[in-house]
Amino acid sequence: xxxxxxxFESEKTCAHIREILEGTGMASxxxxxxxxEVKRVVDIQGISTVICGCKxxxxxxxxxxxxxxxxxxxxVVGKRPMLDVIENEEIIKLAAPASRDDxxxxxxxxxxxxRRVKRNAVPVRSAEEKICIERxxxxxxxRYGMSEGQAHRFLQKKSxxxxxxxxxxxxxxxxxxxxx
Numbered sequence: 001x002x003x004x005x006x007x008f009e010s011e012k013t014c015a016h017i018r019e020i021l022e023g024t025g026m027a028s029x030x031x032x033x034x035x036x037e038v039k040r041v042v043d044i045q046g047i048s049t050v051i052c053g054c055k056x057x058x059x060x061x062x063x064x065x066x067x068x069x070x071x072x073x074x075x076v077v078g079k080r081p082m083l084d085v086i087e088n089e090e091i092i093k094l095a096a097p098a099s100r101d102d103x104x105x106x107x108x109x110x111x112x113x114x115r116r117v118k119r120n121a122v123p124v125r126s127a128e129e130k131i132c133i134e135r136x137x138x139x140x141x142x143r144y145g146m147s148e149g150q151a152h153r154f155l156q157k158k159s160x161x162x163x164x165x166x167x168x169x170x171x172x173x174x175x176x177x178x179x180x
Contacts, residue, residue, distance in 0.1 A: 002111050005041045007032040007052040020100055026107055035059030042068055049110060054078035059149040062086050067152055075110045129167045136170035139177055
């Protein structure tokens with residue numbers, strides 16, 4: 001049975017989806033309460049499938065997705081207006097309220113796609129690279145009062161604007177502060 005990370009603001013929604021997925025034998029679910037917790041579960045447990053709401057306590061789904069390792073897939077369940085804001089085409093979206101069958105079909109699609117991506121996945125960041133990026137985010141949070149999501153988007157935007165990898169942007173942030 002596949003393992004998936006579930007994360008919703010509503011514990012009731014989380015429990016309901018868990019009941020459906022585990023009751024059908026489709027997936028074993030690890031419940032998370034924040035984007036940070038999802039990232040830890042993905043890193044520590046090697047989970048490569050995330051099912052979540054549009055917004056979590058600390059991050060929105062799209063910001064969380066870009067911070068997950070390459071090859072990790074995501075299903076976002078939410079109201080249509082919230083789903084319309086998500087621009088990343090790699091994220092599978094399911095409008096709520098959804099039927100049990102629609103949820104199971106979407107998860108089936110997600111799990112099949114996840115297996116296909118895993119075989120062709122680009123190597124994920126090393127532990128040292130992740131630590132460097134996390135240190136740069138922590139610096140931005142403490143120095144400028146950013147949230148984790150804002151710090152991540154700042155690094156991501158600077159990387160895209162300059163055409164360099166996020167790791168190099170994080171290193172520059174740390175070097176400028178004298179903490180590298």
